[in-house]
Amino acid sequence: MSIRGENILLGVSGGIAAYKAPDLVRRLRDAGATVRVVLTHGAQAFVTPLTFQAVSHQPVHTDLLDADAEAGMGHLELARWADRIVIAPASADTIARLAAGLADDLLTTLCLATRAPLTLCPAMNHIMWQAPVTQQNTRQLIERGATVLGPMSGPLAEGESGPGRLMEPADIVTALEQSAAPSTRPSPLAGQSVLITAGPTHEPIDPVRFIGNRSSGRMGFAIAAAAANVGARVCLISGPSRLPTPAGVERVDVETAEQMYQAVLDRAPQAAVFIAAAAVADYRVEARAMHKIKRDNQPDQLSLVPNPDILKAVAGLTDGPLTVGFAAETDDVLDNAHDKLTAKGIDMIAANAVGEGKGFEVADNALTVLWPGGHRELGHKAKTQLAAELIDLVGERFHAAD
Incomplete structure (x- = not known):
């Protein structure tokens, strides 16, 4: 199974784990995918559009009401272009806004306007992740068809430890490949x-x-x-x-x-x-x-x-x-x-x-x-x-x- 030839729209939301997202872009491209990046305003406090432009070799998108993009309905064009949307890191706020069906920035609008499958890679403080409302929001998105990868357990940026770490970029790519179109070689378990x-x-x-x-x-x-x-x-x-x-x-x-x-x-x-x-x-x-x-x-x-x-x-x-x-x-x-x-x-x-x-x-x-x-x-x-x-x-x- 492979993501070679896929168009992947990577959404990056606010959180310290955003520093890992450029490495994820590089690994997705190494696996043969074409990657375009959408940064939320929160993400731009941690990483810059120029970084993602350099590693993706594609323009980086940040604003819903971009005059140049809106002239060609750019947000809908991106939604149609994507074979899948991956959000890494997915913050508690982004998960909550997606669960509520909001479309108040470019990333949430794209998610609402696309038929492409959605993959969320949560990263946040472990108490935020374990909060009942975050778990409920995540379950709602899974029930609507989203895939959730992680979070991993371990040391967190604030010095605490627990489930809240972003899955490592290499493991995200592997998981995406596992969920891609199946190999033409049937599994011995097919039909069993x-x-x-x-x-x-x-x-x-x-x-x-x-x-x-x-x-x-x-x-x-x-x-x-x-x-x-x-x-x-x-x-x-x-x-x-x-x-x-x-x-x-x-x-x-x-x-x-x-x-x-x-x-x-x-x-x-x-x-x-x-x-x-x-x-x-x-x-x-x-x-x-x-x-x-x-x-x-x-x-x-x-x-x-x-x-x-x-x-x-x-x-x-x-x-x-x-x-x-x-x-x-x-x-x-x-x-x-x-x-x-x-x-x-x-x-x-x-x-x-x-x-x-x-x-x-x-x-x-x-x-x-x-x-x-x-x-x-x-x-x-x-x-x-x-x-x-x-x-x-x-x-x-x-x-x-x-």
Whole structure:
């Protein structure tokens, strides 16, 4: 997949991450795209039009009410010229104005006047990104068809740390290439039934409390989207998650590990591939309280019993699907993953470190995939990119097993 020959309109909004945008222009051009740049007034406080003119070899656009441009309806011409619009960085303000449908500057007007797909690369303070209104605005744009890449987690300009960093330009280009027109070479998974689990499970203690974990479901949802993109017939069984269902994916919502187990075992015999990306609780409360436990009557301890092992059960099916597990570990990641691969009798396992800002509730990850007799490092990337690479690798192993 390639963006060679595409016309890409790059919108740059205000924020310190705008300093990375000239590098993004250069990398887009190196990948074969023609790039034109639109700067908001906020962006011009950090970067200059002359910089982008030098790296894009194209005029830079800044004003909606430009007398010369308006004589030829320049903003509509740009909207029609673009094969896709990418906004990097996309500030909280820009995301909010796009969600509201405003058209009060050149960039928002172009987004409203085009039929080209929109990709947003958010960058902002982590508290701004996690604010409910920003999350709501972002979800609205996704529901309308926008793609969101990032933000990444890590140190921020103000000295704090968290999810809010602009995805690295090289990773943005790779993600755009992954979403471009598919290769003429069909994936081995095209037309195959792929069953995927995602998100956490919630194990009730009483009607208001539960045992859970920090999984957001992002990795599993990204894998489902990547599988659908290569033509697979995808069923996604999700624990509690607010993420939107990827296009072309059948979704089944569950809450507990036992519900997920039943949903998976009902469908696994008909699947060609099973990818267990969910963070399933290992234990549940033995006796769930039917009424809220009052503080004065709280037990000294909770009695727990093991949940069913979904991955091992699927791996044990006669003529079952190719099984892919995940090993989310805080230490000895590869050793623990290798032990899990062997103990569960599965075909592949994707190992990743979690904790201290890694793995859960972030937009990036790093994976090492192991299988009997081999392994591959997928490295540290956006989860969307990792998902596409993982699906390609699963396709390779599926084809090899044929």
